[in-house]
Amino acid sequence: MKINHSEILLELGDITNLKVDAIxxxxxxxxxxxxxxxxxxxxxxxxxxxxxxxxxxxCPEGSAVITGGGSxxxxxxxxxxxxxxGDPDRKEKLTKAVTKCLELCDLNDIKTIAFxxxxxxxxxxxxxxxxxxxxxxxxHYLKGKTMIEKVIFCLYEDAVHREFSxxxxxxxxxx
Numbered sequence: 728m729k730i731n732h733s734e735i736l737l738e739l740g741d742i743t744n745l746k747v748d749a750i751x752x753x754x755x756x757x758x759x760x761x762x763x764x765x766x767x768x769x770x771x772x773x774x775x776x777x778x779x780x781x782x783x784x785x786c787p788e789g790s791a792v793i794t795g796g797g798s799x800x801x802x803x804x805x806x807x808x809x810x811x812x813g814d815p816d817r818k819e820k821l822t823k824a825v826t827k828c829l830e831l832c833d834l835n836d837i838k839t840i841a842f843x844x845x846x847x848x849x850x851x852x853x854x855x856x857x858x859x860x861x862x863x864x865x866x867h868y869l870k871g872k873t874m875i876e877k878v879i880f881c882l883y884e885d886a887v888h889r890e891f892s893x894x895x896x897x898x899x900x901x902x
Contacts, residue, residue: 728899730869734877735862737895738841739888742881743771746800747839749793750881751828753846754806758786763848764883768804772797776804789820791827793835801841805831809846812853818860821846825864832875841879844887854887858894866898 728735742750742764752768755761758780760769769776779794786792791807805828810820824845832840842861846852865878880895882888 728895730866731873733869733873733875735865735869735895736877736879737888737891738879738881739883739885740881741767741883742841742843743767743799745841745879745881747841747877747879748801748837749796749803749805749832749835749840750799750801751791751840751842751845752804752806753843753848753850754786754791754808756786756788756808758783758792758806761849764843768799772799772804780806788814789823789827791824791831793831803835803837805840807842807845809850809852809857812846812851817846817852818856821852821857821860822864825861826868829865829868829873829875829878833873836874838875839877839879840875841881844880844882844891847887854890855894858887858891859898862891862894862898 753764775797807824810817
């Protein structure tokens, strides 16, 4: 899918193996290693990412911070803190987190970025809603002035990939 000069792609696989400028970590507020995507990124990225996260120390829900990529193929990691699934402001916070990730791309000359399904694991955000929110926020951002060339949603599970695919089709049918 093309939006202006940017492309949106869906991939099934391990985000830590992608050769992009940046990958997004579904982080916690303390920027500490955790399970799921976060644990995999910290494990493969190594001590450098942990040390940079420790220096930053904190990121509120609905925001994001950037570090180097350590031992990953990606030269940067954007740590996005999404909301819990039970948060009444979850749509707004997830929209803000995705938008902040994309803003950090433009501020740091990042042309290609890959997102996981933020907050849908241990945070319990409903997958169908998260897909809608993340894709809507991305489409809105890419319609503006940006240098981003490619946004990839890299999903680890078939069922989540299918949900993102349905949401992308539904949201772009009218474009």
